[in-house]
Amino acid sequence: MGLLTWIVVGAIAGWGAGKAVKGSGLGLIGDIVLGVAGALVGGWLAGRVFNVNNPISGFNLTTLVIAFLGAVIVLLGFRLLKKR
Numbered sequence: 001m002g003l004l005t006w007i008v009v010g011a012i013a014g015w016g017a018g019k020a021v022k023g024s025g026l027g028l029i030g031d032i033v034l035g036v037a038g039a040l041v042g043g044w045l046a047g048r049v050f051n052v053n054n055p056i057s058g059f060n061l062t063t064l065v066i067a068f069l070g071a072v073i074v075l076l077g078f079r080l081l082k083k084r
Helices: 003-022 028-048 061-083
Strands: none
Touching (some): 003 028, 028 061
8 A cells, every 4th residue: 555545544443443442533643543543453363363364455345444443443543451
């Protein structure tokens, strides 16, 4: 994926995860960072756990779903760590 694709996917996935988990967005930069981290975590999990070949493959629905789910996992992990 190109840099622009990472930014767009990160913004969309981060915004969606922020709305789903926290109830509000994290700002544009926060959403992008969260979405990119989510794409990395989600892509790793999809490849290792579910044996999905090339889970992050450009701007498509599969990539958005994997990045969104990964971002939700990242947010929930931060929420658990913050409570401690």
